[in-house]
Amino acid sequence: MQSVNVLPRETLMQSLPFWTKVWNNLRPHAAAAAIEVGVYLRYWTMVLVAHAVRLIMSAVGIDVWLITLVGWMENVVFVSSFASFFWRLMVRLYNETKRGTL
C-alpha cells in the first residue's frame, strides 16, 4: 500500500522565515552585483598592473614616449571602466525607478 504525503502549498510558503524570503528575493540581484563588481575589479587590477609595469619601465630607463603611452592607456582604461560602472549604475537606477521599487 502506498501513501502520498499531500502538504498544501500555502503551508509550505508560510513556513519560510522572513529573512529567507528576503534573501530569496535579493539573491539574484546580490549575485549580479557581486559578479559585476568582480568584472570591474579585474579591469582596475589590470590598470594597476600596467602602472607597476610603467614604474619598472621608468626605473630601467626605457624611452619616455613608451612610458607616456602606457600612462595614457592607464588613464583612459581607468576612466572608461569607471564611466561604464557609473552608467550601469544609472541604468539600474532608472530601471528601479521605473518599476517603482526605489
Next chain:
Amino acid sequence: MTNLDYYLTYDHDARSKTTLLSVAAGIIAAAIATLFYDSLKVQCLICVAVVGVVEISRARLYVQPSRKEMRAATSPALSRRSVVWLTVSAALFLIFGALPSIAVAEVNRRLRRLTAKVPLDAASISSIERTIAQAAAYRLNVHESADGVISALRRTAEVRPSLSGQAISAGSTVASAMTVNISAPEEMHGRMFSPLPEAKGATWRFTAIATNTGPDNYATVGLAHQPHCAVMEHIDSPLPIASEYGPAFLVVKGLTATLDGFHLRNVILQDMVLAYNGGAVAFENVYFFNCQFRFESGDRSWALISAITTANGWVTFRER
C-alpha cells in the same frame, strides 16, 4: 520580466561583454580625441560620453533570449569560479592599490642611498635630479627625504664650488617637485569675523609681480580683515593700507616672475616660473603650487629652497 530586468539581473555574460565593448569604445574615442584636443580632461569627457552611449544603447536594445535558449545557457547565478575570481581580483586590487606607497618608499630609499656619501659627485647629483623629476611626474610625495637631499646638495655646493651650479639646479628641481598641503594657513582657520563685514567701496592695492597679465592671471579669493589680508608689494615701497578689509588670498597663475624684493602675504603662485637671485624677500604664507624654480647659487637660495621643501604647504620666509 522585462528585457532590462533580465539584462541587469541574470545575463552576466551580456553585461561583461558590454563592459568590454564600452572600455574598447572609450579607448578608441579618447585616441581619436587626442588628434583634436591636447587636454586630457577633454579626452576623458569624450570617453565618458561615448561609454555612456554604448551602455545606454545596449541596455535599451537588449532582447532577452527565448526560453529554449535560456534553458540551454542556464548556469548558477554565482558559480564557484566567479567567487574565486572575485576574491582574487579584490586581493590583487588591494595589493596593487598599495603601489603608490611602495613607490614612495622606493624613491625615498634611492634618495637616501644617493645622498649617503657627502659631498656628492656629478653623477649622483644627476641621478638625484632625475629621480626627483620622475617622482614629481608620478605625483609621488618625497617630502620625507627632501630635507636630507637639500642638506647634501647644499654641503656639496659649499665644498665643491665647481658643482654648485649643478647642485642648485637639482635643488630647484626638489623645490619644484614638492607636493603640498592644500588647507588654509593655521591663523586663518575658523571664523574670521564676529559680525558680517561691511566693506562698502573699500580699496585694496597690490604691485603686480609680473606684468604680462591676461584676464585670468590675477584673482582674489575670499575677504579678510587686516592684518590677514593678502599683500603683494615691493619691500622698499610698501603700499598704504586704504581699507581694513581686503581679499583673503591673491592667486597668480601661469606667469614668469622674479621673487627678489617682494613682500607677499597669503599669495598663491600657481604654474609659475619663478627666479630668485638672492635678494631681499618677505614671504608670509606663500603657497607654491606646481611652480618651476630658477635659483641663483648662494646661501640665500639654499635657505629659500629649504624653507619651501620643509614647509609642506604655506611658506613663511624672510631674507633682508
